[in-house]
Amino acid sequence: xxxATAPAEAFNAVAxxxxxxxxxxxxxLIPRTGACALVRGKQIAVVRPNDSDQLYALSNYDPFxxxxxxxxxxxxxxxxxxxxxxxxxKQGFDLRSGQCLDDPTVKLPTYPVRVVNGQVELLA
Amino acid sequence: MISQKNxxxxxxxxxxxxxxxxxxxxxxxxxxxxxxxxxxxxYAYDRVYLSSYFSGKTAEDLSLLSKPDYYQANxxxxxxxxxxxxxxxxxxxxxxxxxxxxxxxVLVLATGSFPFVPPIPGNDAKGCFVYRTIEDLDAMKxxxxxxxxxVVIGGxxxxxxxxxxxxxxxxxxxxxxxxxRLMTVQVDDGGGALLKNKIESxxxxxxxxxxxxxIAKKDDGTVDKLVFADKSELPTEMVVFSAGIRPRDELxxxxxxxxxxxxxxxxxxxxxxxxxxxxxxxxxxxxxxxxYGLVAPGYHMAKxxxxxxxxxxxxxxxxxxxxxxxxxxxxxxxxxxGDAFAATPxxxxxxxxDSKNExxxxxxxxxxxxxxLGGILVGDASTYGSLHxxxxxxxxxxxxxxxxxxPVRDGGKPVGMGPEHLPDAATICSCHNVTKGxxxxxxxxxxxxxxxxxxxxxxxxxxxxxxxxxxxxILKYELKRAGVEVKxxxxxxxxxxxxELYSLVRLHSHKTFEALIAAHGTGLGCEICKPTVGSIxxxxxxxHILEKKHAPLQDTNDRFLANIQRDGTYxxxxxxxxxxxxxxxxxxxGVVAKKYNxxxxxxxxxxxxxxxxxxxxxxxxxxxxxxxxxxxxxxxxKALRTVKSCVGSTWCRFGVQDAVGLAITVxxxxxxxxxxxxxxxxxxxxxxxxxxxxxxxxxxxxxxxxYNLYVCGNGGMKPQHAQLLAADLSEAEVIKYTDRFLMFxxxxxxxxxxxxxxxxxxxGGMDYLKDVILNDKLDICAELEREMQHVVDTYxxxxxxxxxxxxxxxxxxxxxxxDAADPSVVMASERGQPRPATWDEKVxxxxxxxxx
Numbered sequence: 022x023x024x025a026t027a028p029a030e031a032f033n034a035v036a037x038x039x040x041x042x043x044x045x046x047x048x049x050l051i052p053r054t055g056a057c058a059l060v061r062g063k064q065i066a067v068v069r070p071n072d073s074d075q076l077y078a079l080s081n082y083d084p085f086x087x088x089x090x091x092x093x094x095x096x097x098x099x100x101x102x103x104x105x106x107x108x109x110x111k112q113g114f115d116l117r118s119g120q121c122l123d124d125p126t127v128k129l130p131t132y133p134v135r136v137v138n139g140q141v142e143l144l145a
Numbered sequence: 146m147i148s149q150k151n152x153x154x155x156x157x158x159x160x161x162x163x164x165x166x167x168x169x170x171x172x173x174x175x176x177x178x179x180x181x182x183x184x185x186x187x188y189a190y191d192r193v194y195l196s197s198y199f200s201g202k203t204a205e206d207l208s209l210l211s212k213p214d215y216y217q218a219n220x221x222x223x224x225x226x227x228x229x230x231x232x233x234x235x236x237x238x239x240x241x242x243x244x245x246x247x248x249x250x251v252l253v254l255a256t257g258s259f260p261f262v263p264p265i266p267g268n269d270a271k272g273c274f275v276y277r278t279i280e281d282l283d284a285m286k287x288x289x290x291x292x293x294x295x296v297v298i299g300g301x302x303x304x305x306x307x308x309x310x311x312x313x314x315x316x317x318x319x320x321x322x323x324x325x326r327l328m329t330v331q332v333d334d335g336g337g338a339l340l341k342n343k344i345e346s347x348x349x350x351x352x353x354x355x356x357x358x359x360i361a362k363k364d365d366g367t368v369d370k371l372v373f374a375d376k377s378e379l380p381t382e383m384v385v386f387s388a389g390i391r392p393r394d395e396l397x398x399x400x401x402x403x404x405x406x407x408x409x410x411x412x413x414x415x416x417x418x419x420x421x422x423x424x425x426x427x428x429x430x431x432x433x434x435x436x437y438g439l440v441a442p443g444y445h446m447a448k449x450x451x452x453x454x455x456x457x458x459x460x461x462x463x464x465x466x467x468x469x470x471x472x473x474x475x476x477x478x479x480x481x482x483g484d485a486f487a488a489t490p491x492x493x494x495x496x497x498x499d500s501k502n503e504x505x506x507x508x509x510x511x512x513x514x515x516x517x518l519g520g521i522l523v524g525d526a527s528t529y530g531s532l533h534x535x536x537x538x539x540x541x542x543x544x545x546x547x548x549x550x551x552p553v554r555d556g557g558k559p560v561g562m563g564p565e566h567l568p569d570a571a572t573i574c575s576c577h578n579v580t581k582g583x584x585x586x587x588x589x590x591x592x593x594x595x596x597x598x599x600x601x602x603x604x605x606x607x608x609x610x611x612x613x614x615x616x617x618x619i620l621k622y623e624l625k626r627a628g629v630e631v632k633x634x635x636x637x638x639x640x641x642x643x644x645e646l647y648s649l650v651r652l653h654s655h656k657t658f659e660a661l662i663a664a665h666g667t668g669l670g671c672e673i674c675k676p677t678v679g680s681i682x683x684x685x686x687x688x689h690i691l692e693k694k695h696a697p698l699q700d701t702n703d704r705f706l707a708n709i710q711r712d713g714t715y716x717x718x719x720x721x722x723x724x725x726x727x728x729x730x731x732x733x734x735g736v737v738a739k740k741y742n743x744x745x746x747x748x749x750x751x752x753x754x755x756x757x758x759x760x761x762x763x764x765x766x767x768x769x770x771x772x773x774x775x776x777x778x779x780x781x782x783k784a785l786r787t788v789k790s791c792v793g794s795t796w797c798r799f800g801v802q803d804a805v806g807l808a809i810t811v812x813x814x815x816x817x818x819x820x821x822x823x824x825x826x827x828x829x830x831x832x833x834x835x836x837x838x839x840x841x842x843x844x845x846x847x848x849x850x851x852y853n854l855y856v857c858g859n860g861g862m863k864p865q866h867a868q869l870l871a872a873d874l875s876e877a878e879v880i881k882y883t884d885r886f887l888m889f890x891x892x893x894x895x896x897x898x899x900x901x902x903x904x905x906x907x908x909g910g911m912d913y914l915k916d917v918i919l920n921d922k923l924d925i926c927a928e929l930e931r932e933m934q935h936v937v938d939t940y941x942x943x944x945x946x947x948x949x950x951x952x953x954x955x956x957x958x959x960x961x962x963x964d965a966a967d968p969s970v971v972m973a974s975e976r977g978q979p980r981p982a983t984w985d986e987k988v989x990x991x992x993x994x995x996x997x
Contacts, residue, residue, distance in 0.1 A: 044962040049955075053669070053697035056961040063996065067961070070669060080996045087984065088713035089969050089994070093701045093760075097671035100637065106672040108701030108709055113672075130996045 041135075041142045047074055050141065055092035055105055057081045060145045065132055066092035067141060068116055070103050077116035078134035078143055083107045084127055091129070150250035152177035152454065153239055155229045155396065160427030160443035161255035162189030162209050167451040169219045176455075177251070179221045182241055184228040185278060188216070193440055193609055198282050199310040207279075232400035234420055251422055251454055254397055254410060255447075258390035258428035258438065263298070267360030272368035273384045276307045285385065289314045292382035296320075296371060298357060300327040302470065304387035308349050309475045311385070319350045319379060321357060321371065331470055331481035335498060336523040339505040343477045343524065352379065360384060390438050392429040405431040414462040415453040416446050424450045432463055440608055441575040442466035448578060461578075467537070469575070471522075471529045471611035480526035480611075483519025483536045484509050492518055495547045499524075506550035508532070515541055520550075530573075530615030531564075538571045564619040573615055576608020584616060588623045596620060635896060636673040639666040643821065643896040647681050656686060657694045676700045677896045680783055683819035684891045685932075687939040689946050690782075690819075691953045702781035705957065706943050707763055712981040714970055716756040717743070717766055719775035720816060723790045723808030723828070724751030733773030741766055744978045750787030750825065752778060757979050759966055764957050767944040776942040779817060783897070785824045788812035789837070793830035793847070802847030804830030807876060811845070814880065815887065817940045818933075821894040821903075824887070825860075828852075839867045842900040843883055848872070852879050856886055856914070859901035868904075868911050871919055881930065885918045888929035969994050 044058035044067065055068040064081035081089045086109035094106045096116075103116040113122035119129035133144035152173060154161055161181065168179060183189075190207040198207065210216070216223050224245060231240040232252065240246045260275035262268055272292075274285050289295065295311040297304045300322030311318040320327070326337030327344070341351050356374040363369045370380040397410040403419035405411055409431025416424050416432075426446035428438055437443065445463060452460035469482035487494050491512035498505050504524035511518055517536040522529055532549065535542065543549070567573075569582030587593045587602040596616055600606050606613045634640050639662070641649065646661070655661040658678045662670055670678075679698030683690055690699055691706070702708050707715035719734070734753050738745045741762055743755040758766055767777075780786060788811050791797065793804030808828040818824070827836035828845040837860075838844025844855040850873040858867025871882055894903040907913060916922035947953045959967045971987040972979040984991065 049961055051693055051696055051956075057959065059960040059963045059965060062993075064960075064967070064994070082995055086711060086713070087991075087995075088711065089967055090701070090709070090713045093704065093709075093713075095672040095675050095700065096669070096697060097638075097675060098669040099671065101668065103669065104671075109711070109713075111672060 039144050041144050043137075043140045043142050045141050047136050047139050047141055050076070053096050055094065055096060057089070057092040058141075058143060060143050063132075063145050064089045065143055065145060066105065067134060067143070068092070068096055068105055070096050070098075070116060074136040076134045076136065076141065077103070078132040079105075079114065079116065079119045080130045080132075082129070083109060083112075084129075085110050085112055150177050151248055152179045152251045152253070153247055153249040154179065154181040154253045154255060155239065156255035156257055156393075156427075156429075157181055157183035157185070157189045157223065158255060158257045158427065159189060159192055159209065159440055160257070160447055161253075163444045164253060164255060164426060164447040164450060165216070165219075165221055167447055168454075169221075171451050171455045171457070173451065173455050174220045180224070180247055181216075181221060182224045182227055182229040182239070184226070185280070186226045187279070188223070188225070190279065192277075195276070195279075195282065196306045196310045196313070198279065199286070199313040204279050229396060232396060232423075234400050234402075234423070237422065249422070252424070253450060253454075254418070254423065254425040254429055255427050256393040256396060256429045258392050258436075260386055261389045261391045262386045263357070263388050265357050265360055267362055267368070268386070270360050270362045270368040270384070271366050272382060273360065273386065275386050276303065276310070282310075285310070285383075286314065288383055289316055293317055294319070294381045295383040295385065296379060296381040297385045297387055298371075299387035299389065300324070300351065300353070301330060301387065301389065302328055302472065302474075305344065305474045306472075307385050307387045308344075311383075312347075312349055312475065316383065317350075318348070319352060319381065320344070321352045321355045321373075321379070323354070323356055325354050327351065327353075328479065328481075330468070331479065331485065332521055332523060333486060333507065335496060335507065336479075336481075336505045336521045339498070339500070339503055339523050340477065340479065342500075343503050344475065347475045347477070349475070390428060390436075392431070392436055394429055397425065397429070405434060409436050412446075412463075414449075414464055415460065416450040416463055417453060424453070426450050433465060435465070437466055437468070439466075439468060439470065441469075444576050444608060445578060469533055471526050471533075471609070473526075478522065478524060478526035478529075480522035480529035480533075481520070482529070482533045483517070485519045485521050487519070489518050495550065497547070497550050499552070504552075508546060508550055510542070510546055514546060517542060517546070522550075527614060530612055530618075533611075534567050534571050534573070534615065538568055540566055540568075564615065564622045573619070574603075574605035574608060574612045577604040579603045579605035581619060584619055585623055588620060589627055593620075594624070635677050636671055638662060638668045638670050638674045641665065643677055643681070644893050646678060647684070647892055650678075650681050650685050656682070656688075658682070658698050659694070670698075672700070673896075676703070676783075679703070680819045680821065680896075684936070687817070687819075687936050689941060689943060689953075691943075691947055691956065693952070696956065705760060705763060706767075706777060706781055706947060707758065708781050710756060710981070712970055713760075713967065714756070714981070715758045715760065715763060716754050716780075717758055717763070717770070718748065718752050718754050718778040718780035719770050720778035720812070721752045721775075721787075722812040722816075723788055723805045725790075725805055725809060727774075730773055730775065733770065733775070737766055737769050737773075740769075742972065742979050744980060748780075748787075751789050752780075752787055754780070757972060757981070759959065759970055761958050761964065761966060764948045764954050767948050771942070771945055771948065776816075777944040779943070782819060783822050784817065784819050785812070785815040785826070787825060788815075789825075789827040789841075791828075791830050791833075791835035793828075797830055799833060800830035800847070801849055802830055802852065804828045804836065804847060807845060807847075807852070807879070808836075810876070811880070811883070814937055815883075817943070818887065818891075818936050820887070820891050822897050822899045824900070840864065841867060843867070843886060845879055851875050854879055854882055857900040857904035859899055861899075863901070865901045865905075870911075870915065882918055884933040885926050885929045886914075888933050889917060889925075892929075 042060045050069040052072045055066045058065045066081040068077045081091045093108045104113040106113050119131040121127035189209045227241045227243045238248050260277050295316040296319045297308045298321050300320045308320045359372040361369040370378050392409045403411045410425040412425050412430045427443040449461045449463045471480040487509045493510040496507040507521045509519040516539045571581045587599050593599045675698040746754045748754050788808040790804045790808035794800030824842045827838040827841045829836040829838045830847045840858045840860040846853045852874045853872045854870045855867035856870045859865045971982040973982040
């Protein structure tokens with residue numbers, strides 16, 4: 022298990038229409054942190070900025086370090102803008118839009134996310 | 146003009162203008178018609194900075210009027226370009242060159258002085274100038290344009306200013322001085338010699354002991370050369386006389402006022418002349434047989450006269466003035482104050498000369514060496530403001546007053562010269578008579594947050610400017626005291642410094658970030674304040690950092706109890722206390738590294754670092770390391786890292802104590818302590834210092850009698866030697882003082898501030914630290930020890946807890962919905978070990994993973 026390799030289909034992304042996928046329960050997400058979900062080959066950071074069921078989803082890929090690490094960043098705000106900070110070089114990203122707050126030319130893809138009966142679902 | 150009494154002021158120089166300003170402030174423009182005669186074609190301007198006219202400043206720049214219409218706006222009538230020529234004291238009238246006759250009720254003479262031109266044959270040659278007015282400067286400028294060489298006669302303060310002006314105009318410049326040194330009034334032989342060297346190194350030739358007997362003219366009447374008493378000659382195309390000033394007292398004299406034998410209008414302590422209706426201020430006034438040729442005493446006289454005329458309830462008086470000066474001549478600092486020549490009977494002198502760095506400093510101390518009487522600073526006058534204040538306020542000197550002028554050694558602190566030593570009544574700006582109290586009020590009440598604001602609010606620093614450095618210090622100190630130093634706030638979410646947050650956490654027993662931000666902050670927090678508070682909470686209460694309430698605060702290294710690397714994998718460093726490791730443990734490390742394909746490297750801190758672990762592998766790696774007797778090395782935390790040791794007396798033929806044993810004790814005591822930044826330590830078994838303890842945050846070196854404890858050293862970016870805190874300690878004392886030292890650092894340092902930086906900012910330096918740690922000056926040592934003991938008693942191996950608690954262990958997965966590994970982590974091989982693949986090496990897989 023510790024050295025598990027992913028099932029091949031998980032990464033062989035198929036260019037089909039996005040569908041809602043359940044990834045975890047709301048309780049699995051520690052408030053004020055992020056976690057990474059793997060959905061049809063995409064690595065998606067799901068962020069829970071507070072105790073409520075309000076969630077954000079954006080790409081886990083950090084274009085500055087070129088590593089998949091965004092979900093491991095610290096969650097907070099900058100002047101009221103909810104953000105997550107890359108753990109490698111500390112750029113901030115607007116949770117709502119994926120816009121990098123330190124470099125206007127960089128924007129992370131975002132994904133629709135919802136909570137249905139305590140289950141977290143991503144559209145990807 | 147409404148029917149009132151007339152107040153007539155003759156002269157609109159710096160002092161005349163200051164008088165008018167103060168008169169307006171005192172409301173005299175309501176009880177008097179104020180009229181002034183100004184001989185020059187422009188209103189008062191700043192003569193102190195006259196030489197800046199040659200480096201680009203305009204006459205407008207030099208104007209002293211706060212607004213161009215200042216006089217009109219305040220009802221002051223100025224006869225510009227008109228010179229008063231006659232005072233009829235019986236009729237109480239003044240008549241001017243333009244034929245204006247005015248009656249006066251009160252008359253103020255502020256006619257100033259004129260440059261003294263020595264009676265040398267040829268002093269009327271074309272090309273001879275004086276240096277006093279803007280017109281003089283214009284004439285000099287026009288002439289200099291045709292010249293290549295120039296001479297200033299007179300090596301005093303103004304002469305050197307003038308030499309600087311000639312040099313700025315591109316002339317080969319000479320200074321000729323009759324006396325054996327420059328600036329005879331302000332500087333002694335030691336300072337004078339150094340000043341001469343400095344001035345000459347700047348390209349101005351200085352001729353001392355030269356008496357000019359003749360100024361030879363060419364046929365066309367222009368200056369040709371100077372001829373000296375010793376028959377030597379100095380060819381030149383231009384001469385500027387700067388041989389002192391003489392009071393412009395002809396008007397006073399002709400009106401029959403009491404005069405000094407060598408000129409000057411005699412005044413009393415209220416600046417009143419022998420005629421009670423007439424006052425004299427500035428360079429024309431002779432007080433106690435003395436003329437004051439500086440602006441500060443002139444300004445004070447202006448104040449005294451205004452008080453006397455306005456009938457102020459507590460009038461200021463003029464009782465003499467320290468001839469203190471600070472100026473920058475051609476970039477050379479010169480300061481002189483008080484009894485600079487040690488004329489006081491029984492006084493002591495301490496002096497410091499450094500010919501290489503061209504610094505001369507001298508202090509004159511009272512016979513009991515407790516107060517400062519005066520001093521001279523050449524080459525570095527940065528401490529002029531403080532020293533001058535020490536003298537004026539008779540502040541008690543530190544036990545070794547020479548420390549005030551000796552250079553500070555690396556890591557040392559300047560001796561107590563801070564503005565906090567000055568009383569509120571201390572006059573900071575003597576030109577405008579502004580006290581420290583007034584400046585502090587401007588800062589705290591008027592919210593002046595920068596020197597410029599204080600200047601416009603109080604006028605301090607707008608005269609000669611010598612107090613500006615001191616004003617900056619006061620501002621800094623007051624802002625710090627008021628806690629308004631914005632820079633110090635950790636971030637936008639908390640209006641507090643780390644030290645203040647630490648106190649709040651302790652004071653209110655806040656146990657979580659949420660409680661703290663609800664009570665004392667705003668917003669959600671960020672990557673700055675969260676780890677800071679996480680660290681503070683850990684220092685104070687020592688919960689496991691991955692408790693659900695604390696996990697969101699941790700930076701990724703703490704969050705995953707390992708060090709993140711460029712590709713998102715982690716490195717793992719188990720603790721190897723004191724660097725002592727068994728063969729079985731070495732084997733276990735090898736087994737783990739091989740099994741998980743980890744790159745292995747020996748660290749600088751006598752440990753082994755295993756790189757390339759994926760996040761989901763971490764708990765499995767730890768489990769195996771724990772089974773082999775390892776625990777977390779906290780390499781990921783702002784915490785105690787390693788206590789390095791040499792092998793000590795057990796093996797080494799030179800060792801005098803068991804360095805390894807003590808290192809293990811120390812490392813095990815402080816392991817897990819969260820601090821503002823990482824902490825490194827070492828123990829050396831003898832003075833050979835093989836463990837390099839003096840480069841550590843705290844280092845221990847064995848002696849015959851025990852141990853010496855050094856603190857606040859640093860390697861890294863800015864190496865700094867640790868300093869001795871205490872010598873010949875027992876093991877128990879080492880622990881006691883280290884407990885106190887570390888907790889004091891944890892309590893007071895800024896975030897990410899290593900002990901060395903913290904120490905460098907510590908007021909009072911090592912003496913202060915010793916007082917706190919050894920002598921318990923702050924009465925906190927028992928508390929510090931108790932706090933440290935709590936951390937020691939609540940230690941847990943963070944890895945073990947994380948591995949054994951399912952809730953915490955769950956967080957160590959690449960994906961919340963899969964046990965898969967991150968496919969973007971790809972290793973290549975180099976020198977027989979793994980390393981992260983470069984982008985080119987893994988471009989194929991990455992192109993399928995990176996979102997577009």
